[in-house]
Amino acid sequence: MSSRDSRVDAYIERSADFAHPVLEHLRAVVHAACPDVEENIKWGCPHFGYKGGMMCSMAAFKHYCSFGFWNHKDVVGKEPKEGAGGFGKITSVKDLPSKKELTGYVRKAMALKDSGVKKERVKTAPKPAPKLPDDLAAELKKNTAARKHYEAFSPSCRREYVDWINEAKTDATRQKRVATTVEWLAEGKHRNWKYMT
Incomplete structure (x- = not known):
C-alpha cells in the first residue's frame, strides 16, 4: 500500500x-x-x-x-x-x-x-586521445619519468591535463600549468590527485 x-x-x-x-x-x-x-x-x-x-x-x-x-x-x-x-x-x-x-x-x-525493461543508456563513441600540446611535449622530452607516466595514463587522464593547460587564459598561467603538470606526472599523479582517495 x-x-x-x-x-x-x-x-x-x-x-x-x-x-x-x-x-x-x-x-x-x-x-x-x-x-x-x-x-x-x-x-x-x-x-x-x-x-x-x-x-x-x-x-x-x-x-x-x-x-x-x-x-x-x-x-x-x-x-x-x-x-x-x-x-x-x-x-x-x-x-x-x-x-x-x-x-x-x-x-x-x-x-x-x-516486465524488467530498464532505461536505455545512450551509447557514445569514445573520445579520441588528446593531442599533446607542443610546449608540454617539449617538457616531457626532458623528463623521462613524467613522459612514461603520461604515456601510461588512460586517454581521459591525459585529457584532464591537456584541457587544463589549454584552458589557461594567459601565457604565464599556461607555462605555470605545464611546469606543474610535468612535476605531478614525474610523481605519477593524476591531474586531480588531491581529490582521489
Whole structure:
C-alpha cells in the first residue's frame, strides 16, 4: 500500500503558489494509478518509485513545474519535450495530459517495471586521445619519468591535463600549468590527485 513521504508534503508546501495544484494533482494521479508507489526525494525533488526502481518524478521551479517518466519514450511513445521533464514546462493542470491519459502512463510504467525493461543508456563513441600540446611535449622530452607516466595514463587522464593547460587564459598561467603538470606526472599523479582517495 502506498504511503506519503512528509518530505514531499514539505516540498509542495514551499513551492510557488501556482505549483501547488499541479504537484498535488500529479501526486494524486500517481497514487491512484499505482497503489504500491514509493515516494522519495532524490536530487532535491519528489520521485515516485515502484518495486525498488524509479518510475517518475516531478519538480517545481520559479515559473513552471516538470513531470516525467524514467523510461519516458517507452511509456509515452515519443521523445520527451525539451526544457523540463517529459511534458515540457507546466504552469497549470491544463498543461498536462488528461487524468485518464496520465493514469494510463503510470500503469504502463508499472508494466514495464514488472516486465524488467530498464532505461536505455545512450551509447557514445569514445573520445579520441588528446593531442599533446607542443610546449608540454617539449617538457616531457626532458623528463623521462613524467613522459612514461603520461604515456601510461588512460586517454581521459591525459585529457584532464591537456584541457587544463589549454584552458589557461594567459601565457604565464599556461607555462605555470605545464611546469606543474610535468612535476605531478614525474610523481605519477593524476591531474586531480588531491581529490582521489
